[in-house]
Amino acid sequence: MLRVALLDDHPAVLAGLRRLIDSEPDLAVAAAASSATRLTRELDGLRPDVLVVDYDLARDDGLSHCRRIKSRPQPPAVIIYSAYAGPALTLAARAAQADGVVDKAGPVPALLSAIRNVANGEVVMSPVPRDVFEAAVARLDDDDLPVLALLLDREPLDSIAQALRTDEAEIGWRAQRIVGRLRPRLRTHADDRAIAAEPSHNKR
Numbered sequence: 533m534l535r536v537a538l539l540d541d542h543p544a545v546l547a548g549l550r551r552l553i554d555s556e557p558d559l560a561v562a563a564a565a566s567s568a569t570r571l572t573r574e575l576d577g578l579r580p581d582v583l584v585v586d587y588d589l590a591r592d593d594g595l596s597h598c599r600r601i602k603s604r605p606q607p608p609a610v611i612i613y614s615a616y617a618g619p620a621l622t623l624a625a626r627a628a629q630a631d632g633v634v635d636k637a638g639p640v641p642a643l644l645s646a647i648r649n650v651a652n653g654e655v656v657m658s659p660v661p662r663d664v665f666e667a668a669v670a671r672l673d674d675d676d677l678p679v680l681a682l683l684l685d686r687e688p689l690d691s692i693a694q695a696l697r698t699d700e701a702e703i704g705w706r707a708q709r710i711v712g713r714l715r716p717r718l719r720t721h722a723d724d725r726a727i728a729a730e731p732s733h734n735k736r
Contacts, residue, residue, distance in 0.1 A: 534651050537580035537608070538564035539571050539597070541590045545636075549584065549643075556644060566590075568597050580608045581651045584634075584643070587614035587621060595628045595711050602629040603689055603704055609650035613643065616716060619664040622657050624714035627683050627707070632656035655686075671713045679706050 536553050538561060540546050546564045553559045563574035567589070583601065587594040598610045609631040614621060617635035625633045631650035634643050646656040672680060682692045689707065693700040 534559050534582060534647065535562040535578070535580045536560065536647060537562050537571060537575060537583045539568060539583065539589070539594070540586040540613070541566040545586070552640060552644070559644070559647065568592055579606070582609045582611060582647050584611045584613050584647070587612050587616055593715065595624055595715055596708065598625070598628040598630045599708055599711050611646055611650060611656070618716070619658070619660050620668065620716040623660045623665060623668050624711055624716065626657060627680060627714050628711045629683060629686055668714050672710060676706055676710050679703060680710050683707060683710065
């Protein structure tokens with residue numbers, strides 16, 4: 533039985549995911565919460581096999597939380613479950629060392645399959661086109677590029693620190709900075725208002 537933890541700040545999504553996962557004979561929801569703090573409290577020391585986390589959280593973001601989780605000993609597999617799934621998010625998720633990216637708009641079996649696959653050690657992500665990769669990497673400092681390369685190779689932080697002859701805390705900080713810079717920008721309500729206010733000839 534695979535134990536799955538759910539982190540999403542939309543109650544309807546949490547309820548739907550719980551029903552979906554608990555209906556599978558080989559899956560069980562170990563905990564579900566709207567914030568990382570509440571999820572930790574609900575897990576009460578239990579280690580899930582897979583964490584399914586929303587990218588766009590109200591008081592956090594799923595990528596930063598994934599990066600923190602992956603810096604711990606024996607972390608669970610992590611799936612970024614998002615309505616913003618795409619090449620840019622996939623690259624940022626790879627840098628955060630997530631194990632999968634699943635589109636919320638995709639078919640239900642895709643999430644169930646991804647849960648089973650990442651629990652089995654597989655990586656469930658689409659390839660990132662070269663132009664997206666190059667545009668994203670251009671936002672990084674040159675001295676962060678070796679760190680990014682090793683993160684994409686799924687090297688643990690202590691191994692990266694050893695390879696680059698620096699301390700693990702420094703690598704952890706730089707990894708968070710890399711993920712933050714690669715993270716795709718979400719459209720806000722202010723953006724929506726600005727679009728709505730544009731003259732009609734600018735929207736064509």
